Amino acid sequence: MNGAAFGTEGELVPWIPMREEVLRARDRARVQHARSTNRPMWLFALLAGPGILVMLGENDGPSMLSYATTGASFGVGFFIPFIVLTFVLAYIVQEMVVRIGIATRRGHAELIVDRFGTSWGRFAMGDLAIGNLLTLVTEFIAIRAGTAYFGVPPTIAVIGAAALVALAMFTRRYMTWERIVIALAVGNLLFIPAALLAHPDGAAIARALATWGPIPGGFSMAFFTLVLANIGATVTPWMLFFQQSAVVDKGLARADLTQARVDTGLGATIAAIVAIATIVAAATLYNHHVDVRTLSDGANFATALKPFIGSTGAALFALGMIEAGLVAAMTISTSSAYGVCEVLRAKHSLNAEFSSARTFYATGLLSVAIAGAIVLLPHAPLLSISITVNVIATLLMAPALLFVLLLASDGEIMGDLKNSVRSNAVAGTIVATIALVGAAYALTIVVPFFTGGSAG
Amino acid sequence: MTERPALPPRRPITGFTRVLLVVLRVYVFITVPLVVFTFFHTLKP
Numbered sequence: 001m002n003g004a005a006f007g008t009e010g011e012l013v014p015w016i017p018m019r020e021e022v023l024r025a026r027d028r029a030r031v032q033h034a035r036s037t038n039r040p041m042w043l044f045a046l047l048a049g050p051g052i053l054v055m056l057g058e059n060d061g062p063s064m065l066s067y068a069t070t071g072a073s074f075g076v077g078f079f080i081p082f083i084v085l086t087f088v089l090a091y092i093v094q095e096m097v098v099r100i101g102i103a104t105r106r107g108h109a110e111l112i113v114d115r116f117g118t119s120w121g122r123f124a125m126g127d128l129a130i131g132n133l134l135t136l137v138t139e140f141i142a143i144r145a146g147t148a149y150f151g152v153p154p155t156i157a158v159i160g161a162a163a164l165v166a167l168a169m170f171t172r173r174y175m176t177w178e179r180i181v182i183a184l185a186v187g188n189l190l191f192i193p194a195a196l197l198a199h200p201d202g203a204a205i206a207r208a209l210a211t212w213g214p215i216p217g218g219f220s221m222a223f224f225t226l227v228l229a230n231i232g233a234t235v236t237p238w239m240l241f242f243q244q245s246a247v248v249d250k251g252l253a254r255a256d257l258t259q260a261r262v263d264t265g266l267g268a269t270i271a272a273i274v275a276i277a278t279i280v281a282a283a284t285l286y287n288h289h290v291d292v293r294t295l296s297d298g299a300n301f302a303t304a305l306k307p308f309i310g311s312t313g314a315a316l317f318a319l320g321m322i323e324a325g326l327v328a329a330m331t332i333s334t335s336s337a338y339g340v341c342e343v344l345r346a347k348h349s350l351n352a353e354f355s356s357a358r359t360f361y362a363t364g365l366l367s368v369a370i371a372g373a374i375v376l377l378p379h380a381p382l383l384s385i386s387i388t389v390n391v392i393a394t395l396l397m398a399p400a401l402l403f404v405l406l407l408a409s410d411g412e413i414m415g416d417l418k419n420s421v422r423s424n425a426v427a428g429t430i431v432a433t434i435a436l437v438g439a440a441y442a443l444t445i446v447v448p449f450f451t452g453g454s455a456g
Numbered sequence: 457m458t459e460r461p462a463l464p465p466r467r468p469i470t471g472f473t474r475v476l477l478v479v480l481r482v483y484v485f486i487t488v489p490l491v492v493f494t495f496f497h498t499l500k501p
Contacts, residue, residue, distance in 0.1 A: 099474045114463055116460040116477070123484065388495040399480055406473060412464045442487075446494050 010131030019172075020351035024251040027175060031256070047259040048266070049178040050246035053331055054239050055087075056185040059274055059303055061142020061298070062326030062389070063233035064191070067275050068301045070226050071282030072292040073085060076201065078215045079230065080208040080276055086234040087272040089430055091265055093401065096408040096419065096427060098260045101247035103417040104244075104407075115410065118343075124241075124403065125343040127396045129367070132238050132336040134389040136371035139332065141382060142325035144375060145297035148267050149318035155376060164189030164373040165330050166365055174249050174350040181330045187323030188274050190316045194305075195277035197313035198284040199392035205280065216286075221444075228394070232277075235434055236393050237400040238335045245338035249349050252349040257417075281317060284308040294386060299323075329368060337364035391442045398435035405431050 017025075027046070034043040070079045097108065104111055109128065113121030140158055147157035168180045179327075215223060235254055247267075285292065285304055295301050298321030306314035334350070337360045341348035346359040354361055374380050405427055408419045419427060469477060 080461065103461075104463065115466060116469065117466075120477075130489075384495055388491065391494050392491050395491060402480060412467075434476060440457070440492070446490060 018356065019353050020347075020349040023173060023175075023351040024249075028251050028253075035255070039344040044259050044262065047250075047252065047256050048263040049182065050250060050252075051094065051098070051260065051262075051264030052267035052270070053178065053181055053185065053246070053327075055090065055264070055271040055332035056179075056188050056274075056326050057242070058234065058236060058239055059188050059271050059324055060091070060172050060332075061145075061321060061325040062135075062386070063137045063275070064278055064324045065142070065298065065301075066226070066229045066233045067278040068282040068298075069292060069295070070230060071305075072290065072295065072301075073222060073226065073287040074216055075283040075286035076204045076280060077208050078212050079226070079279055080205060080213050082227070083230065083234075083275045083279065084209075085273055086231055086332070087268045087275070089231075089434070090234045090239075090271075090409065091268040092427060092430055093404065094234055094243055094264050094268075095261055096404050097244045098247055098252075098264060099417045100404070100407050100414065101244040102252055102254055102257055102260065103414045104177045105248055106244075107248055107338050107342040107348065108241045108403075108407075109339040111244075111407055111413075113343055115413070116403070120329040120403075123344045124400070125339055127399070128237060128241055128339040128391070129336055129363075129422060130304055131389070131392045131396055132332050133367050133371060134338075134385050134392060135236075136329055136332055136367055137374050137382070137385050139325040139329045140372050140375040140390050142298055142321050142388070143329070145299040146302075146318045146320075146322035146325065149299040149302045149315070150393065158376055159373045161326055161329060162368050163334060168330055169334075169350070169361060169364055172351065172353060173243075174246075177334075177350045178246075178250070181327060183329070184323060185327045187320065188271070188327070190320040190323065191277040191281060194309060194313045194320065195315040196310040197316075198281050198305075200280045200283070204274075225441070225444050228437055228444065229390075231434065231437050232390065232394050232397075232441055235397065235401075237396050238332050240404055241339045242331055242335035242402050245335065245342070245348070249338075249351065254417075256435065278320075281305065281309065329371075330420070333364045333447035334367045336367045391445050394438035394441045397438045398431075401431040401434060420448070433455045 031043065031046050034046055067083070083154055100108070100111065106114065109121060112124045140161065143161045144154045144157050148154070168177050171177050171180070171443055217223065218229050247260065282301065282305070285295075285301075285308070288308060291306055296316060302314040302318040302321070305317055309317075338348050340346075340363045341357075341360045344359060347357040348360045349357060352360065374385070375382070405419075405424070408414060409425070411418045
C-alpha cells in the first residue's frame with residue numbers, strides 16, 4: 001500500500017497510509033467484490049450496521065422504561081400506531097444524516113464547524129458531550145436495575161458493563177466493534193418473547209393499529225406527557241452525530257446509499273416492533289390494575305410482571321433492560337468520541353491505533369468511566385440527572401435538527417443528494433413539530449419545579 | 457477507497473439561514489440557563 005504523494009511544494013514525498021486507511025480500503029475491496037460478483041445479501045451484510053445500531057441503540061434504558069410505563073398506564077391502544085409513526089419520523093431524520101455523511105465524507109460535528117463556524121461547532125460538541133454523559137448515567141442505572149433482578153451487586157454490574165464497552169473499543173477495528181454491538185443488540189428482541197408470554201390479544205392490537213384507540217381516560221396530562229416522552233424516546237441528538245460519523249468511518253460511498261437506506265429502515269422496523277412488544281408486555285399490568293406509580297425502574301417492572309408472564313418472561317424483561325443500557329452505552333460513548341474529536345480536529349476512527357487517536361479513545365472511555373462512577377457514588381443525584389437528561393435531550397433536539405436540515409439543503413456540499421423542495425417541506429414540518437413537542441415536554445418537566453408541583 | 461471530497465470555501469451566512477441562526481441563538485440563550493437551573497433545583501432535598 002506504500003507509495004508517494006505530492007508535498008506542499010509539489011514535490012514527491014513518501015506516503016505511508018495510516019492503519020485506518022488500510023483497514024477501510026480492505027473493507028471497501030470486500031464490498032467491491034460482493035458487488036461485482038452480484039451477491040446482494042452478502043453486500044447488504046457488509047454495508048449494514050450504522051442504521052440498525054442507531055435505531056436499536058435508541059431503544060435504550062430510559063426509552064424501554066418509557067414504553068413499559070406507556071403500556072402499564074394505557075394498555076394496548078393509541079400508543080401502538082403512535083410508536084410506528086415516531087419511528088417513521090426517526091427514519092426520515094436519520095436518512096438525511098446518511099445522505100449528508102455519504103455526500104461530504106465528514107462527521108456531523110465537523111461539518112457544523114466547516115459550514116457554520118467554530119462557535120456553533122463548539123456548541124454542538126458541548127451539548128453532545130454533556131447530554132451524552134448524563135444519558136450514559138441513565139444507561140448504567142438501567143443496567144444496575146436489570147442486573148439487580150438477578151441479584152448481581154451494583155459494583156460488579158457497572159464495572160462489568162464498563163469493561164465490555166472498553167473491550168469492544170479495544171478491538172481497534174470498526175467492523176469488529178460494529179459486529180460485537182450488533183450481536184449484543186440482538187438481545188433487544190428479548191422483549192418480543194416476553195410480550196408473547198403475556199398472551200396478548202391479537203385482535204386488540206389490530207384494532208388499535210386501525211383505529212388509533214382506545215385512549216383510556218382521554219386526553220389527560222399523563223397521556224400528553226407520555227406522547228412527548230415517546231417522541232423523545234425515538235429521536236435524540238446523539239443519533240444524528242453517531243450515524244453520520246459511523247457512515248464515514250465505515251467508508252460508505254455513493255453506490256451504497258440504497259443499502260444504507262435499507263439498513264436504517266430495517267433498524268427502525270425492528271426497533272418499532274420491540275417498542276410495541278414492550279408496550280404489549282407491560283399492558284398486562286394495566287389489565288390487572290397494577291399501580292404504575294410504584295414502578296420506577298426495569299427491576300420493578302420485571303418483578304411486577306412475574307405473576308402474569310412467569311419467571312421466564314420476567315427474566316427476559318430484565319435481560320432486555322440490561323441489553324438496552326449496554327448497547328446504548330457503547331453507541332453513545334462512541335458518538336461522544338466522534339463529536340468531540342471532529343470539533344477538535346483530532347483523529348477519530350474506530351480503526352485507528354491508540355497512539356494516533358488518543359483523544360478519541362480517551363473521550364469514549366472517560367465518558368463511560370465517569371458515568372459508571374457517578375452511578376456507584378453513594379447519594380448521587382440520580383433523580384436530578386434523569387430529569388435533566390430528559391430536558392436536555394428534548395430542548396437540544398431543535399438546534400440539532402435545524403443543522404441537519406440546513407446541511408441537507410446545502411447544494412454546495414450535497415450536490416444531487418441535497419433535499420428536494422418536497423422533502424424539505426416534509427422534513428421542515430417534522431423538525432418544527434419535534435422542536436415544539438420537545439419544548440413542550442421540557443416545560444412539563446420544568447414547570448412543576450417553578451410552581452411547586454411534583455416532578456415529571 | 458472512498459476519498460473525502462474537498463468542501464467549497466465557506467461563504468458568509470445570509471438570508472433565511474441567517475434568520476434561523478439568530479432565532480437559534482436566542483433559543484440557546486433561553487434554554488441553557490433553564491437546563492442548568494432545572495438540574496440544581498432538583499438537587500434540593
